[in-house]
Amino acid sequence: MHTPENAAAQPLNRFLAAARPSATYKVMDRVAARRARGAQVISLSAGEPDCNTPDHVRKAGIAAIRNGHTRYTQVAGLRALREAIAAKFRRENGLSVDWRDTLVCSGGKQVIFNALAATLNEGDEVIVPAPYWVSYPEIVQLCGAKAVTIACEAESGFKLTPAALQAAITPRTRWLILNSPSNPTGAVYSRAELQALAEVLLAHPQVLVLSDDIYEHLIFDGLKFHTLAQVEPRLQPRVLTMNGVSKAYAMTGWRIGFCAGPRWLIEAMEKLQGQQTSGACTISQHAALAALTGPQDFIHASRSVFQRRRDMVVALLNQAPGLHCEVPQGAFYAFASCAGLLGKTTPAGTKLHSDEDVVHALLDEAGVACVHGSAFGLAPYIRIAYALDDASLRAACEAVTAFCAALTD
Structure with a gap:
């Protein structure tokens, strides 16, 4: 019978063993688990347009x-x-x-x-x-x-x-x-x-x-x-x-x-x-x-939507105490520095030592999912995907701002 012990004893390809799971999918798994328990989560973690295929x-x-x-x-x-x-x-x-x-x-x-x-x-x-x-x-x-x-x-x-x-x-x-x-x-x-x-x-x-x-x-x-x-x-x-x-x-x-x-x-x-x-x-x-x-009008329409969302999200993130976000020129991601949050403590008592700590706390305490910059090779940042409807994006950014404002030294 196949058991966990038997599985652990089997060697993996050494290159696979050294590779890390996708950080993006790990966050998405955490979101799914929280939603399964009935929690309300706004996920800004996946790089996926929210509109339907033409x-x-x-x-x-x-x-x-x-x-x-x-x-x-x-x-x-x-x-x-x-x-x-x-x-x-x-x-x-x-x-x-x-x-x-x-x-x-x-x-x-x-x-x-x-x-x-x-x-x-x-x-x-x-x-x-x-x-x-x-x-x-x-x-x-x-x-x-x-x-x-x-x-x-x-x-x-x-x-x-x-x-x-x-x-x-x-x-x-x-x-x-x-x-x-x-x-x-x-x-x-x-x-x-x-x-x-x-x-x-x-x-x-x-x-x-x-x-x-x-x-x-x-x-x-x-x-x-x-x-x-x-x-x-x-x-x-x-x-x-x-x-x-x-x-x-x-x-x-x-x-x-x-x-x-x-x-x-x-x-x-x-x-x-x-x-x-x-x-x-x-x-x-x-x-x-x-x-x-076929027709390419979909591309032009979606570009306008994402540019409007970018402008809104960047403006809102830059109002959050301790965050700073440069204006991205393309894609649908905001990459915000969270250096100003490190060393602070959340209302639940979590000390924020890293951008990964920030991401976990945002999910657990603010109900907003994003991905830590260190997963992309540069810390301390958070990546926010603004491929979501305007109302959800605004609610998420307001939750992030409230979270940041509630931190203590």
Whole structure:
């Protein structure tokens, strides 16, 4: 009979054993547990649009089922979808690619996993600017390599500088992961900033770049989006540009990510995927095709909504004693410093020594869930996802302000 004792005696893969669970999902699990006990919680922890997938996209998924499109596709994805992806990269990003340079995966996370697993060997290094999405260093770890994190403080706009990049590159460096707009900070790299990083990278031909553009369409204040391979075409032969439909089209559960990159890398990732998932869900691929080729008004409407929410949330957070929040330029996250709360005591008697303490206390005493900045590689901050209706966001921010005001020295 299978027992916990027997399970504990079985060795795990050492790379898996060293990896940490997703901090975001751990918070979501705590929220679910509290709600199951009847507690009222406003969750600002998940990076998921609160609106529905556009109607024409949902209808395309239903039509795919009704029309019998429920069998395997090619491992790399439907030809029609790959052509639409290539057209998107040409039209929106100025990248010179055709459909053979693309790959469809089961979510953006699989794009990253496939790329790193196909190229990394033990001892290789991957440069990961911090704050980073929680999964980047863990995927590197699972692939047997080492994540080299670079702290990018508020003074640099939470962005990697050329000097810091140059200092981090070694003969073992295999990848740089660059995310703009950023999760968790909402930072957006300008064309000039990307060009400055490109100048460093041109001198190190062994370094590949993963450009995570998943929040491309969530960019505010009239800013223009730029991606690295577009800014510096000489780097395109070693840049993997990834994107997906999750954030732009509110399709998180459909699990479709995609990428474009050098043919040798795409073929290696396809080979790996053929022994892994055999390809993405056929129905979801048909829906993604409708998203990329159909009306795009949904994107413009949702961008306006998120910019309005950003303005409200940042203004309210900056009224909370001990919090300070810079104005993010994209995505749907506010990354607020909670340094002013550390050392204080909550009404329930909890001493706040770290940003993780702050997050736990906010959930337990204020009924608001967010994620601690240390999980993203930079403390002391809290990440608040403002992908929620206005009334809930306002109520959450007011609860946070009341919590902060009630702290004692």
